[in-house]
Amino acid sequence: xxxxxxxxxxxxxxxxxxxxxxxxxxxxxxxxxxxxxxxxxxxxxxxxxxxxxxxxxxxxxxxxxxxxxxxxxxxxxxxxxxxxxxxxxxxxxxxxxxxxxxxxxxxxxxxxxxxxxxxxxxxxxxxxxxxxxxxxxxxxxxxxxxxxxxxxxxxxxxxxxxxxxxxxxxxxxxxxxxxxxxxxxxxxxxxxxxxxxxxxxxxxxxxxxxx
Numbered sequence: 001x002x003x004x005x006x007x008x009x010x011x012x013x014x015x016x017x018x019x020x021x022x023x024x025x026x027x028x029x030x031x032x033x034x035x036x037x038x039x040x041x042x043x044x045x046x047x048x049x050x051x052x053x054x055x056x057x058x059x060x061x062x063x064x065x066x067x068x069x070x071x072x073x074x075x076x077x078x079x080x081x082x083x084x085x086x087x088x089x090x091x092x093x094x095x096x097x098x099x100x101x102x103x104x105x106x107x108x109x110x111x112x113x114x115x116x117x118x119x120x121x122x123x124x125x126x127x128x129x130x131x132x133x134x135x136x137x138x139x140x141x142x143x144x145x146x147x148x149x150x151x152x153x154x155x156x157x158x159x160x161x162x163x164x165x166x167x168x169x170x171x172x173x174x175x176x177x178x179x180x181x182x183x184x185x186x187x188x189x190x191x192x193x194x195x196x197x198x199x200x201x202x203x204x205x206x207x208x209x210x211x
Contacts (some may be wrong), residue, residue, distance in 0.1 A: 001092065001186060002189045002191045003188060003191065004191055005107075006068055006070060006188065007024065007040060008038075009033075009037060009038055010033050010036055010205070011039070011040045011041075011042060011205065012029045012030075012039070012040070012205045012206075012207060013042045013206045014026055014039045014041055014042065014043050014045065014163060014172070014207045014208060015045070015062055015073075015206075015207065016207070017047070017049075018045055018048030018049050018052050018053050018056075018079070018082075019048050020049070020052060022207045023052040023055055025097075025207050026041065026207055027055065027056055027059050030059055030063055030065075031059070032058065033065060034063065034064050034065045034128025035065070036065050037065070037066075038065060038066040038090075039066075039067055040067070040068070040069075041067060041068070041069050041070070042072055043070065043072065043075055043079055043083070044071075044072050044073035044074060044075065044154045045047070045074070045075065045077075046077055047078040047079055049078070050078060050144060052078075053078035053081050053082060054165050055084060056082060056085070057081065057084070057085040060082070060085035060086065062179075066087070066090060067085070067090065068090045068091075069082060069083050069085065069086040069090065069091055069092070070092040070093065070107055071091075071093040071094065071097040071099070071184060072094045072097055073097065073176075074097070074098050074100070075093070075097055075098070076098075076099060076100035076101070077100065079099075080099055080100070080183060081151065083184060084156070088182065089157070091180055091183065091186065092184060092187070093175050093178060093179075093184040093186075093187060095187055095188070096174075096175075097178075098172065098173075099172070099173050099175075099177075099178050100152045100170060100171060100172045101166045101171050102169065102170045103145075103167050103168065103169065112159060113135070137158065137179060141196060149163050149167070155182075156181050156182035156183055157180070157181055158181050158182065159181035162181070166181075175187060
């Protein structure tokens with residue numbers, strides 16, 4: 001599939017960190033286009049907020065309109081997780097896209113650096129006992145790594161061991177490995193001189209952080 005085919009209906013160009021404002025804009029755009037046969041998100045991000053990543057992930061998963069996600073430039077951390085929100089046949093990458101995954105991080109305020117989560121996870125029985133005692137379900141940061149591991153095992157070709165290795169440190173990889181692991185399933189093909197005769201400008205939306 002080439003760019004002309006992917007941009008047939010509506011495209012949101014997401015470039016930048018995964019943060020409240022841009023994610024909110026993208027979620028609103030997805031909800032506004034539920035009437036279309038399909039929509040496409042062009043994604044270039046070095047990651048950001050885990051909770052905002054999962055917010056958009058859930059919206060894409062719940063969308064009645066099929067969503068294509070196309071990795072372009074760098075698609076790292078939360079960006080790689082977002083690729084999994086699309087169905088396998090709707091995950092694309094440009095030939096020179098690059099990817100990276102790492103151990104789960106905890107982000108502070110918007111001006112702080114992300115820090116690795118090295119906190120040991122309590123045993124499951126301890127978490128259950130605390131949940132009963134407090135009358136609430138405890139999960140939070142301790143279960144985030146497990147959730148992401150499960151997503152990669154369920155929605156890619158990787159085994160659990162391979163997924164755990166992916167999260168053992170900063171793991172950079174190119175399109176060929178992304179294809180092999182099932183993170184993406186298609187490479188965007190050259191247009192071969194074909195040009196769309198339908199004006200597309202009004203169908204494109206560029207997500208930008210407002211200054």
